Amino acid sequence: MYDLKNYKIKAEPVILGIESSCDETACAVIKGRKILSDIIVSSASQQALYGGVVPEIASRAHTDAVDEAAAQALKEAGISPDEVDAVAVTYGAGLLGALLVGLSFAKAFAHAKNIPLIAVNHIRGHMAAAYLVKNDLKPPFITLLASGGHTAVLHTKSVLEAEVLASTCDDAAGEAFDKVARVLGLPYPGGPNVQKLAEGGRRTIEFPSALIRHGDGKTFSYSGLKTAVINYMHSAEQRGQKVKREDVAASFECAAIDPLIKKTVEFALEKGVQTVTAGGGVIANDYLRKQLASACLSAGITLVLPEKRFCTDNAAMIASEGLNQYLAGNFAPLSINARAAIPLK
Numbered sequence: 001m002y003d004l005k006n007y008k009i010k011a012e013p014v015i016l017g018i019e020s021s022c023d024e025t026a027c028a029v030i031k032g033r034k035i036l037s038d039i040i041v042s043s044a045s046q047q048a049l050y051g052g053v054v055p056e057i058a059s060r061a062h063t064d065a066v067d068e069a070a071a072q073a074l075k076e077a078g079i080s081p082d083e084v085d086a087v088a089v090t091y092g093a094g095l096l097g098a099l100l101v102g103l104s105f106a107k108a109f110a111h112a113k114n115i116p117l118i119a120v121n122h123i124r125g126h127m128a129a130a131y132l133v134k135n136d137l138k139p140p141f142i143t144l145l146a147s148g149g150h151t152a153v154l155h156t157k158s159v160l161e162a163e164v165l166a167s168t169c170d171d172a173a174g175e176a177f178d179k180v181a182r183v184l185g186l187p188y189p190g191g192p193n194v195q196k197l198a199e200g201g202r203r204t205i206e207f208p209s210a211l212i213r214h215g216d217g218k219t220f221s222y223s224g225l226k227t228a229v230i231n232y233m234h235s236a237e238q239r240g241q242k243v244k245r246e247d248v249a250a251s252f253e254c255a256a257i258d259p260l261i262k263k264t265v266e267f268a269l270e271k272g273v274q275t276v277t278a279g280g281g282v283i284a285n286d287y288l289r290k291q292l293a294s295a296c297l298s299a300g301i302t303l304v305l306p307e308k309r310f311c312t313d314n315a316a317m318i319a320s321e322g323l324n325q326y327l328a329g330n331f332a333p334l335s336i337n338a339r340a341a342i343p344l345k
């Protein structure tokens with residue numbers, strides 16, 4: 001019988017983290033904030049044939065990979081299943097069928113070992129990657145979040161509470177990278193390929209900034225920027241003009257990223273917060289990392305920037321947010337269901 005009545009919360013628990021919200025099956029083991037193992041099995045090469053993530057292919061790939069990935073994560077960590085103190089798993093947001101694979105595995109594991117199940121919001125996982133960089137990191141800080149589904153600047157006030165200061169009103173930054181990649185004839189995954197192309201280009205084209213002009217100063221729009229790039233490419237094609245794709249990529253990259261950096265630093269100064277953190281796939285972008293580092297340095301702000309592999313989807317960040325929830329005693333019932341969407345409050 002599953003019964004946690006006599007369960008004692010530990011200060012430095014061993015947590016098995018599981019992530020399966022999109023095309024990565026990821027399993028990691030942490031003890032306290034120390035990462036003992038971090039396994040990622042990606043179905044990106046299968047998805048690339050279709051130019052994007054096909055949900056059914058993702059679900060099947062998770063089903064094939066999850067047992068082995070969890071076993072490998074435990075083996076590399078030198079931890080036996082009996083030594084795991086809690087299981088943290090992404091329950092949303094993401095592809096429902098994909099989420100259910102990781103969630104079902106986690107429920108079964110928690111039930112079999114009679115240990116807490118911790119349901120992690122994927123986005124909060126991205127935000128918790130920063131704790132893996134600096135184990136003694138403590139709020140308050142400003143968090144720049146930029147992934148395939150979300151773009152926001154948040155005021156992280158405590159380990160469990162964050163306030164959205166600015167966000168996108170339409171597409172996410174990562175989505176724009178992926179769509180612009182397609183227009184530029186680049187394969188999936190778009191973001192890293194746009195970055196590569198941009199490295200050989202110059203910022204010669206004035207695309208509209210992702211921060212809405214004459215707006216409230218806290219709303220981004222990536223749909224408008226994406227449309228501007230599409231229009232630029234089409235009108236050049238109609239006029240028979242040769243386009244330097246590298247310059248389009250570089251100009252887009254700046255229009256997409258510069259306002260994120262500007263608002264992040266502005267909010268840190270406005271709120272009197274000394275530290276900036278960042279998370280989400282777009283934070284793996286080299287131009288963004290360089291610009292954010294130099295803007296924070298100029299403003300005298302400490303930047304806590306996760307390694308690139310902890311910006312894109314991984315399970316160590318899920319375990320890290322799992323630890324936050326664990327220490328607060330936020331355990332999930334085994335009846336919890338996966339959720340395709342969870343609003344960013």
Ligand code: KG4
Pocket residue numbers: 022126146147148149150173174175177178189190191192195280281282283284285286311312313
């Ligand atoms: O956080 P993530 O791995 O998954 C979601 O939770 O959405 O983010 C994926 C997004 C994709 O849109 C991808 O194109 C983008 O992050 N991305 C990048 C880079 N690496 C990943 N965007 C720009 N430059 C990169 N180097």
Ligand code: ZN
Pocket residue numbers: 122126147148280281312313
């Ligand atoms: Zn993600």
